[in-house]
Amino acid sequence: MARWGRRVRWKLPVAPAKRMRMAKPRASGGWRPGASKPPAQWRPSARTASRRMSAVRVQGRTPPSVPRPRKIRKRWWLLFLALLVLAGTVNAYVFVERKLQPPLMRVAQIKVKQIMTEAINKAITEQVASGTDLQNLIDWKTGDNGKIAAFMMNYNEHMKITAQTVQTVQSTLKDSDKFKEGIPIGQAFGSALLSSFGPRIPVRFEPLGDAQVELGTRKSDAGINMVLVEVYIRIKTELAVIIPFDSSSQSLETEIPVSYLMVVGDVPSYYYDGKGNPVGDAKASAPALALPPVPTTPETAGGGSGQH
Known part of the structure; x- marks a missing residue:
């Protein structure tokens, strides 16, 4: 008990200044009385927070929990999505390679062979019809009585047609950029209902080597005293069929008739x-x-x- 007349001093516990979080006014002048918003709380920077946490660890105390920024969480989500997309891409590649690659390649080979055969036939037919004299293509040999005894190919016209055909075929194959075709992915399933559905798989081709051109004749009986002589051009070439994830070679061989000749003999x-x-x-x-x-x-x- 304190004596009468003695002053009593009351001491309140005050936290040290190092552990207090003080409010820091804004740079625009701070909060004023009567304002609608309270003063903004001052938060230490990441560097200051790390220093304080290291100091607390040195003193042996448990550091306070600091919330992680939202940017780190977003990065984890982006990484998860990237891994998910990568796994889906790998699974799709394996499925296409094992299940859809063989039927797609067969359909692509048939498509390329059909397109290039039509293109070559059209180009050769126009070239032969415009720049070749078919009357001089065959030399006829007659006997003493004036009747046809034999015939042979004209070598000059033969070489002319062969050279022009090789140039036409090579120029047609080099213009492969003009032939843009695609195969619906539904055709790979072998179903009539799904053959026209799905995205179109692009198909390209590249020529492999030079084209081989051969000019020949073929004889056939057309009656008792008649023989039909057919003059044709045989073209052989190799193509590389290219589709996504695979490529294969395709041989292309076609025959184009140039002229038909009828040889009439004596009636027996x-x-x-x-x-x-x-x-x-x-x-x-x-x-x-x-x-x-x-x-x-x-x-x-x-x-x-x-x-x-």
Whole structure:
């Protein structure tokens, strides 16, 4: 108990200044009485906070929890999305390579062969029709009586057509940028309902080597005294068919008829049909043909007797 008349001093506990968080006014003048917003609380920077946390660890106390910035959380979300997209891309690549690659390549090869055959045939036909004299393509040999005895190819016209055909084929293959085709991915599933659905897979091709051109003739019977001679151009070339994730080679071979020639010979007085009977105006004077009998085998003879 304090004595009467003695002054009593009351001491209040005050926290040290180092641990107090003081309000720092704004740079625009701070908060004034009567304002609608309270004064902004001063927050230490990241560097100051790290220094204080290190000082607290040295003193042996537990540092206060500091909330992480939102930027770090956003980075984690972006990293997760990137990994998810990468995994989806890898799975799609494996699926396309194992399941869709073979049927897509077969469809692409058929498509490229069809397109390039039509393009080459059109170019060669226009070139031959405009710049080749078909009358001089074959040299006819006649006998003493003025009738056709034989024929042979004109070498000059032959080489001219071959050289022009090679140039036309090479120029057509080099203009591969003009042929932009795509295959619906639904055709790879082999379903008639899904053949026209899905994104279109781009298809490209590149020529491999030079084209081989051959000019030849083909003869066929057109009657008793007529022979049909066909002059044609045979073209062989190699193409590289390119689709996403795969490429393959495709051989292209086509024949283009250039001209047809009919050779008419003498009409025979008589001839024999498939049964050995004479046909013609002088069939009465034609000798009879003795056809050999059909040989019989033990199997046929035994089979006939077994039926009775």
